[in-house]
Amino acid sequence: MYQTIVIGAGIAGSVVARQLAEEGGRRVLVLEQRAHIGGNCYDRRDAHGVLIHEYGPHIFHTNDEGVYEYLSRFTEWYLYPQGHQVVASVGDSYLPIPFNLNTLHQIYEKDKATELEQKLIAAFGEGSRVPIMELRKSEDADIQNIAQFVYENVFLKYTMKQWGQTPEEISPEVTARVPVLISYDNRYFQDRYQGVPTDGFTAMFARMLEHENIDVQCGVEATERLTITQEGVLLDGQPFAGEVIYTGALDELFSCRFGRLPYRSLRFDFEHLEQEDFQNGHSVVNYTVSEDFTRITEFQYLTGQTDCDGTTIVREYPFAYSGADGEIPYYAIQNEENESLYNKYRALTENIPDFYLLGRLAEYKYYNIDAMTRKALELAERIMEEKK
Numbered sequence: 001m002y003q004t005i006v007i008g009a010g011i012a013g014s015v016v017a018r019q020l021a022e023e024g025g026r027r028v029l030v031l032e033q034r035a036h037i038g039g040n041c042y043d044r045r046d047a048h049g050v051l052i053h054e055y056g057p058h059i060f061h062t063n064d065e066g067v068y069e070y071l072s073r074f075t076e077w078y079l080y081p082q083g084h085q086v087v088a089s090v091g092d093s094y095l096p097i098p099f100n101l102n103t104l105h106q107i108y109e110k111d112k113a114t115e116l117e118q119k120l121i122a123a124f125g126e127g128s129r130v131p132i133m134e135l136r137k138s139e140d141a142d143i144q145n146i147a148q149f150v151y152e153n154v155f156l157k158y159t160m161k162q163w164g165q166t167p168e169e170i171s172p173e174v175t176a177r178v179p180v181l182i183s184y185d186n187r188y189f190q191d192r193y194q195g196v197p198t199d200g201f202t203a204m205f206a207r208m209l210e211h212e213n214i215d216v217q218c219g220v221e222a223t224e225r226l227t228i229t230q231e232g233v234l235l236d237g238q239p240f241a242g243e244v245i246y247t248g249a250l251d252e253l254f255s256c257r258f259g260r261l262p263y264r265s266l267r268f269d270f271e272h273l274e275q276e277d278f279q280n281g282h283s284v285v286n287y288t289v290s291e292d293f294t295r296i297t298e299f300q301y302l303t304g305q306t307d308c309d310g311t312t313i314v315r316e317y318p319f320a321y322s323g324a325d326g327e328i329p330y331y332a333i334q335n336e337e338n339e340s341l342y343n344k345y346r347a348l349t350e351n352i353p354d355f356y357l358l359g360r361l362a363e364y365k366y367y368n369i370d371a372m373t374r375k376a377l378e379l380a381e382r383i384m385e386e387k388k
């Protein structure tokens with residue numbers, strides 16, 4: 001009855017399912033282990049009516065016009081008038097990050113800041129984005145000091161918390177790339193479109209999956225319905241003749257037989273407060289020098305919700321994923337060793353007919369929502385081309 005099975009109803013699975021159903025005219029079965037669609041973009045109202053992002057704050061941002069247009073079929077957008085802005089909590093101040101000329105003027109007194117601004121513009125050009133490695137190479141001690149300030153107050157502790165690393169373990173290439181912006185642009189991303197779906201991500205996913213050719217079954221662990229063999233896939237014990245697109249963790253598909261792929265996980269501590277505002281209008285505050293959590297998100301400012309009674313915040317605590325029940329693998333830890341472990345698993349899928357890996361888990365890679373959408377559109381195109 002079905003021509004396609006998609007495992008996972010995150011952005012990867014939902015886009016590919018919609019395309020194959022609509023453009024490819026296939027009957028598509030989507031199997032999702034969670035009780036809801038949307039993957040990690042899932043949002044919902046909490047007990048106080050505040051729209052929260054269950055798996056961490058998600059902001060859609062892109063320069064890809066095609067992706068923006070495609071997703072706009074399923075939602076309208078609340079686009080941030082000033083772009084998405086992030087500040088770092090350092091001492092008693094909120095400092096704009098990435099470090100830019102506004103930050104400079106906040107940490108130095110006026111005359112010194114003006115002098116430094118002129119030096120930076122003369123050395124690197126107005127509007128440029130300069131890695132701290134470049135600042136360090138400067139012969140000017142003041143400019144070197146700026147690099148040191150950014151390293152210590154914005155980058156080091158945050159990165160240690162996020163990745164569970166000691167300063168020695170942090171790759172010098174990563175450190176070198178930490179940017180300083182020689183402009184007054186406080187935006188965290190430089191993309192043209194930055195915002196969230198007006199009535200939430202989950203509603204956008206629901207519209208995408210609402211198609212006569214698509215059936216979605218939530219609360220279904222796909223590995224309990226599917227058997228993967230080198231000859232092909234069995235659905236409920238019967239050979240399945242169509243294509244299977246898998247967006248789940250690749251090691252788990254093979255019972256982690258070569259060992260687990262390492263990930264960083266996160267614990268999200270939500271708190272509702274009976275006050276109008278918690279962080280002075282900022283949606284995201286990064287804790288770059290203190291605290292065990294990396295950041296606090298205040299949802300009303302992330303989503304633009306104006307009818308909140310009180311405010312809801314979430315603190316994020318990173319930790320090493322162990323695979324224990326209830327833990328969620330969030331960030332792939334990409335290095336040579338893990339890549340080669342991943343490739344061993346991928347090799348097991350290479351000869352399975354009509355079996356495709358797609359998504360942050362199946363590909364063991366970090367993707368933003370826009371890049372994932374693009375990749376899913378391309379895969380659907382490729383499948384339809386191959387099967388013409």
Ligand SMILES: Cc1cc2nc3c(=O)[nH]c(=O)nc-3n(C[C@H](O)[C@H](O)[C@H](O)COP(=O)(O)OP(=O)(O)OC[C@H]3O[C@@H](n4cnc5c(N)ncnc54)[C@H](O)[C@@H]3O)c2cc1C
Nearest residue numbers: 008010011012033039040056058059222248359360368369
């Ligand atoms: C904390 C955090 C914040 C982020 N913030 C942003 C942001 O601000 N902007 C941005 O663009 N991107 C952001 N991202 C990235 C974004 O989450 C990903 O691009 C997106 O989730 C990738 O979609 P996906 O479909 O590959 O994976 P997922 O969203 O993880 O979806 C995979 C789905 O497959 C299901 N599944 C897995 N295995 C099985 C199985 N065996 N059976 C059935 N179902 C299964 C899962 O339950 C899940 O629903 C963030 C990521 C994290 C971790």
